[in-house]
Amino acid sequence: MASLKDLTGIQPRRGLEHAILSNDKIVNIVSKSYGHIPNELFFKNAEQMLIDAKLNFMKRSVNRMDRAFIMDFIIADGNQFSLKHSEDLILPMLRFKNSYDGSEKTSGHFGFYRKVCSNGLHVSETKIEFSIRHTKNSTDLIMPKLNQLFDRFLDNEFYSIMNKFDKMKSVEIMDTEAFVRAILEETKLFRYECSDKNDNPSKRSREVIDILSNEAILLNEVPNLWLGYNAFNSVLHNTLKKSFYQQEKLDRQLFDTVFAMT
Numbered sequence: 001m002a003s004l005k006d007l008t009g010i011q012p013r014r015g016l017e018h019a020i021l022s023n024d025k026i027v028n029i030v031s032k033s034y035g036h037i038p039n040e041l042f043f044k045n046a047e048q049m050l051i052d053a054k055l056n057f058m059k060r061s062v063n064r065m066d067r068a069f070i071m072d073f074i075i076a077d078g079n080q081f082s083l084k085h086s087e088d089l090i091l092p093m094l095r096f097k098n099s100y101d102g103s104e105k106t107s108g109h110f111g112f113y114r115k116v117c118s119n120g121l122h123v124s125e126t127k128i129e130f131s132i133r134h135t136k137n138s139t140d141l142i143m144p145k146l147n148q149l150f151d152r153f154l155d156n157e158f159y160s161i162m163n164k165f166d167k168m169k170s171v172e173i174m175d176t177e178a179f180v181r182a183i184l185e186e187t188k189l190f191r192y193e194c195s196d197k198n199d200n201p202s203k204r205s206r207e208v209i210d211i212l213s214n215e216a217i218l219l220n221e222v223p224n225l226w227l228g229y230n231a232f233n234s235v236l237h238n239t240l241k242k243s244f245y246q247q248e249k250l251d252r253q254l255f256d257t258v259f260a261m262t
Contacts, residue, residue, distance in 0.1 A: 001036045020100045022066040023165045028101045035139040045143045046096045053146040068099040082144045088113040097244050107131055110153045119233050122248040123255045126153045167262050169226035176223055180208050186257050208235050229258040
């Protein structure tokens with residue numbers, strides 16, 4: 001965060017005194033009292049939570065145009081779950097979000113990581129609560145101890161949601177195109193048809209159908225609701241242009257819609 005006057009040589013109006021710079025680009029204009037949380041502080045403190053809890057983890061990060069950021073911590077600590085298939089492993093995951101342009105709330109929550117396709121599944125309700133203390137010259141981030149939070153997540157959500165995943169896996173999809181059409185009619189995620197005059201599946205609909213079919217072949221299984229949900233999840237996170245918050249919200253909607261079919 002830097003003085004806008006120093007950067008431009010022009011006196012800014014009150015409430016717009018500072019600029020937030022990311023990789024030498026101005027990505028936001030804020031007041032002099034704004035409590036900026038740099039990634040170096042936020043993600044470092046988040047990682048220290050896992051280190052202090054003595055958890056083994058892998059991490060991955062996403063940078064959206066130097067303005068919005070996520071870091072996922074995938075916990076490889078013996079709490080993995082296999083969905084009736086040795087290759088289809090689910091691991092607990094923590095996601096932390098930050099943004100410099102105000103597009104994302106600085107936050108953290110538990111989720112799931114599906115190893116076979118590297119997808120994150122954001123259907124948990126357990127959030128990581130922390131406090132931010134703004135002082136005159138700095139911003140302090142006070143993070144909780146993770147041990148009890150992680151144990152509570154495992155007790156309250158991890159295995160109960162795993163049971164839902166298993167239930168979805170037990171329901172076969174007889175007609176993949178009809179399944180994709182039904183989900184899209186319910187969620188309005190995107191249009192199923194190519195156009196008003198062409199009833200064939202659109203490019204995105206075809207992508208969901210192809211992912212669903214390919215995963216069934218890869219895992220030597222019949223198409224089922226679990227694979228259907230993950231096919232939509234893959235397109236949501238890898239193809240559609242949505243914010244991290246929108247992706248997580250739509251992920252939960254997709255999950256509830258598909259699970260209702262069980």
